[in-house]
Amino acid sequence: MKKLSSKTLGSLGAAIAVPGYDRSAVRPGIVHFGLGNFHRVHQAVYVDRCLHKPGNEGWGICGVELIDVPATRAKAEAYRAQDCLYTVTEYAPDGAASTRVIGAMVDYLHAPDDPEAVLARLSHADTRIVSLTITEGGYNLDETTGVFKLDTPEVALDLAGGPPRTAFGYIVEALRRRREQGTKPFTVMSCDNLRHNGGTARKAIVSFARARDAGLAAWIEAEVDFPNSMVDRIAPQIPPEVKERLNKRSDIDDAVPALGETFSQWVLEDDFRAGRPPFEEVGVEMRDDVPAFEFMKGRMLNASHILLAMPGILMGYRIVHQALADTRLHRLLETFLDRDAIPRIEGPKGVSLEEYKNAVLERFSNPAINDQLLRIAFDTTAKIPVFHSKTLEMLLADGGDLRREAFFLACFGAYLTGKDDRGEAFDVVEPRLSEQDWELVRGGNPLDLLRTSPFAKLGLAEHMEFAKLYAGYVASIQATSAGQTLAALLVETA
Structure with a gap:
């Protein structure tokens, strides 16, 4: 050479x-x-x-x-x-x-x-x-x-x-x-x-x-x-x-x-x-319409990236394209984009949100990139409020289907334990969680994750429907696995 x-x-x-x-x-x-x-x-x-x-x-x-x-x-x-x-x-x-x-x-x-x-x-x-x-x-x-x-x-x-x-x-x-x-x-x-x-x-x-x-x-x-x-x-x-x-x-x-x-x-x-x-x-x-592109990318690409990472890591995957090759995870992302994100986004002039969605999924499927799910998961507490809060707020306001977002946050709570469905350990790097936040996370009440500093202002723990869904997914992941919980969710929302 x-x-x-x-x-x-x-x-x-x-x-x-x-x-x-x-x-x-x-x-x-x-x-x-x-x-x-x-x-x-x-x-x-x-x-x-x-x-x-x-x-x-x-x-x-x-x-x-x-x-x-x-x-x-x-x-x-x-x-x-x-x-x-x-x-x-x-x-x-x-x-x-x-x-x-x-x-x-x-x-x-x-x-x-x-x-x-x-x-x-x-x-x-x-x-x-x-x-x-x-x-x-x-x-x-x-x-x-x-x-x-x-x-x-x-x-x-x-x-x-x-x-x-x-x-x-x-x-x-x-x-x-x-x-x-x-x-x-x-x-x-x-x-x-x-x-x-x-x-x-x-x-x-x-x-x-x-x-x-x-x-x-x-x-x-x-x-x-x-x-x-x-x-x-x-x-x-x-x-x-x-x-x-x-x-x-x-x-x-x-x-x-x-x-x-x-x-x-x-x-x-x-x-x-x-x-x-x-x-x-x-x-x-x-x-001069950069914000429209920011909203589109943040609420579609970045939101999907972290949505893939949380259950993907729990299900034992470590590489992006390998996780997306799992039909359950592919369907989760596609359904999230089709039903939760795109209907609540006004895209930039001249840009097709459907074509953008297809490009996102194609890019995530690229095997040569070999991107690491744990890289994407780094500092998730900084990313969820940025890339998911607006979609969550709109779903709560217009009576939308909260199940995918509730499942996602339940997976995040399980991710913070540092062990996947098979019991294999992985590193969790969340520099924005304070000692008080970690006390809430480890306190035994699953709803307390929603009360930590990154999420408290969203008021999710006090929203009766969301809290019930979230607690149900937490219990299911603990009793079975993230993979089985996701499979059940996809059957419910087919």
Whole structure:
């Protein structure tokens, strides 16, 4: 296998697409926080396409890593050794695959090693966009009040002074310097999978700034753009065996290969006073109705993803496409979409919800992606209120069928025990459940799960019909199994 670097680009196989632009001329115009797999197969790929358009040399990416653990240090070394290059292999549902080298990232900074280098890059006039994929829960907003939490340890340390540790600390300090220097502010572009992600980023950053300097916060509110976007592409984790498979296929020794499905979507508000790449020329949908796409994706794709994960894990599955191949789980998702979700969604203009549903199920069935159900289940307490609450509220309001949602939450309660129907253990990672929440979960009253902080405001424990259905499914799962309970549910609702 050939080592991946700028020197070896010209000697890779003919089947490997490589950057067709002069990378030596590319300058960082985008600084990105959160260089995980999703960014690498989504935003970075779109930027790479833009760099193939003449006159866009100023839109390279500088990646920033905030976490200081051995794995991130190893990743930093790998990017440096490979001149920030990496491969992306795309798999279609029919098994067809292609590999390309992404050259959009031209610099990579490990912030704990040199915080000042990060601030210098952020403060440089060439930096016109700062983008974020820091996860849905990474914006540090209280789930009940929506208020930015100033007392979390790293935020409190940032506010106390010294080198920043959080994205908020870096962004606000850089904006302070730009204001002081008379440099125009950059745009902050969230690419995280949450509704109103631009508005969420604005709230977090302005709140942090206000805790430092009210005048600076007012300037940020007035001068900094925070476009909303809807992003979509499945980007699974890359365990060692998948890395080996990808590199064997490409015949490239890539220390950090990435994998993605062929489907990719990015809907973005055109709110960039500081300028932007020609996204509309490379497949990005520049629209002013981003919320409609957010609602559609959240309440169909994301809601279905987590709906599949909860009973799927209990039934012994660990891979998405294998779970969906179980006709019971496939019918659960299809019925949920047809009866619960789609009738209560007003889709974006020109978009067929039926076609979108079919695309979702086809994407979940892609065996090459090999996506992990436990990855999807990570931090479920943050996802259920975001992706299921609106459908639940509408079902409760219009007298809809509550059985699928009640079954889903009963499965979530069983999932929190960390054992599936066969008694096999799995890791449960729910950082948003407090000690008091866990006391409720383990207290013996199944309805108390509905009273934990993520779900209390939905009032489900006090809704007589929902509570009865939910308690019945809890008892059935405990007495039989999630699989048998689901089979009975499907017979009832046929």
